[in-house]
Amino acid sequence: MLVAGTKKLEGIDPKSWEHPADKAALSALKQMKGLSELIKLLISVTTERSLKLMALASSIKVTENQYPGLHTIARRVTEIFDWDYTPDLFVTQSPFWNAGVIGVQEPFIIINNAMLNGLDEKELTSVVAHEMGHIMSGHSLYKTLLWMLTNISLQAIPMAGLIVLGIKAALYEWDRKSELTADRAGLLAVQDGTTSYNLLMKMAGAHNPGDVNLNELFAQAQEYESKQTLLDSAHKFLNQLWESHPFPVVRLQELKAWEASGQYKSILEGNYIRKNSASGNTAEDIQSGFEYYKESWKKNGDPVSNFVNDVSDGLGKAADTISEKLKDFLNQ
Numbered sequence: 521m522l523v524a525g526t527k528k529l530e531g532i533d534p535k536s537w538e539h540p541a542d543k544a545a546l547s548a549l550k551q552m553k554g555l556s557e558l559i560k561l562l563i564s565v566t567t568e569r570s571l572k573l574m575a576l577a578s579s580i581k582v583t584e585n586q587y588p589g590l591h592t593i594a595r596r597v598t599e600i601f602d603w604d605y606t607p608d609l610f611v612t613q614s615p616f617w618n619a620g621v622i623g624v625q626e627p628f629i630i631i632n633n634a635m636l637n638g639l640d641e642k643e644l645t646s647v648v649a650h651e652m653g654h655i656m657s658g659h660s661l662y663k664t665l666l667w668m669l670t671n672i673s674l675q676a677i678p679m680a681g682l683i684v685l686g687i688k689a690a691l692y693e694w695d696r697k698s699e700l701t702a703d704r705a706g707l708l709a710v711q712d713g714t715t716s717y718n719l720l721m722k723m724a725g726a727h728n729p730g731d732v733n734l735n736e737l738f739a740q741a742q743e744y745e746s747k748q749t750l751l752d753s754a755h756k757f758l759n760q761l762w763e764s765h766p767f768p769v770v771r772l773q774e775l776k777a778w779e780a781s782g783q784y785k786s787i788l789e790g791n792y793i794r795k796n797s798a799s800g801n802t803a804e805d806i807q808s809g810f811e812y813y814k815e816s817w818k819k820n821g822d823p824v825s826n827f828v829n830d831v832s833d834g835l836g837k838a839a840d841t842i843s844e845k846l847k848d849f850l851n852q
Contacts, residue, residue, distance in 0.1 A: 522599060526711055527788055530602045534656040536792035537704040537783075539774075542657070545694035549662065552690055562668050563661065568623050571664070575610045575622075575630060582609035589641065590631070590648070597649045597709050607655055609648070611636065617723055621651050622667060627660035638722060642715045646706035653705025659698050666691040696766045703775050708787060713779055717772060724768035738776065741769040 522528060549555065575581075582590045590609055598606045607621070607628050614632035621627050629651045639647065654660060669688050707716045718729045726732040744767075766774070778784055786792070 522596060526600060528600055528602060529708065529787065529792065531794045532601060532787070533793040533795045533797060534653065534701075534705070536787055537653075537701065537708060538657055539697060539700040539704065539778075542694070542697040542701040545697040546662070549690050549694045552687060555687055558669075558684075558687060559661070559665060562665060563624060567668075568625060568664075571622055572626075572628065575608075575612075575628065579610035579612040579630060582611060587611055587636075590636075590644065593641070593645050593648050594629075594652075597645065597652055600649070600709050601652070601656065601705075603652070603656065605655075607652065619647055619651050620663065620667075621654045621660045622664050624661050624664060627655045627664075629655075638727070639719065642710050642712065643719045643722070646710045646716055646719050649709030650702040650706035653702040654698065656705070657698070657701055659702075662691060662694065663698075666695060699765050699771065700774050703771055704778060704784070707775060707779065707784065711788060713776075716775060720768050720772045720775070724772075737769060738773060741773040744769060745773070 580586055582594065584591055587609075590611070594606055594609055607626070609629045609631065611631050611633050615634050616632055617635050617638070619629065619631040619635060621629050629648070631647065631651075635647060636644070654663065666688065669684055669691070703716070703720075706719070707713065710716060717734060718726075721729055721732050721734070721737060724737070765771070
């Protein structure tokens with residue numbers, strides 16, 4: 521079933537490719553006051569059932585007879601990652617280029633049909649693998665929580681606006697970092713850098729990759745990163761604050777750096793963490809990711825990043841009081 525020349529990554533653990541900033545941001549997120557109470561309030565078995573029913577009612581479920589090409593791609597990606605779970609896929613009507621995962625116990629994937637019109641089979645494989653990467657790394661719970669916080673009202677909870685605002689900002693920050701992990705999963709599935717780069721170029725606006733010069737696009741990404749005055753930094757911070765994805769040129773540069781680091785090639789050669797391996801489940805691994813995230817803020821010349829780093833402890837203390845309000849509400 522695999523495409524000729526594609527390597528099966530037998531027994532691979534997703535920790536093999538997870539981005540350290542993703543792991544660190546998720547570690548920081550889990551330590552936020554009030555998060556566990558909010559999850560208990562919003563996420564349940566009935567919630568997931570409701571979301572699945574919504575997808576069944578409003579979208580097209582991918583099967584052997586409906587979008588059979590996508591069905592084959594999903595099976596193929598499952599085989600590449602030696603995974604025992606193939607999530608349901610749904611295609612929904614939307615002019616926006618996007619796809620996502622939702623659900624907790626049995627997460628599923630929703631793909632906007634606009635993507636089907638502009639991508640070839642290998643690029644769609646990268647998209648499906650990207651979303652499966654989110655599921656394999658356990659991202660779906662927090663992505664579902666973010667979706668619910670964006671789409672429902674919590675006005676009945678005392679001081680909900682304050683605590684939800686902070687949690688949403690933290691969720692968006694982690695969500696952007698999680699995309700870097702998922703981009704790596706997409707590359708590992710297609711095992712062709714050009715395909716992954718073309719996909720990101722199209723997401724940035726390249727209707728036809730032949731109209732865009734990849735080297736110039738990398739130079740464009742470097743130009744963006746080089747802008748570090750206080751005003752530039754403020755604009756960068758505000759522009760991405762409520763974005764769920766990093767900007768495409770940033771993702772392009774991050775993915776290229778990972779490929780160039782040799783880690784991608786090493787994985788294809790069979791050098792990766794295996795499932796149930798002690799080396800992939802240590803507290804030190806989580807802590808090192810968290811330290812990486814903290815250090816990246818300290819070393820960044822971006823003045824706004826440094827400012828946010830300085831005040832983060834104060835915001836955390838303020839959240840303690842708000843968290844107690846939420847606990848009191850839930851215990852009534």
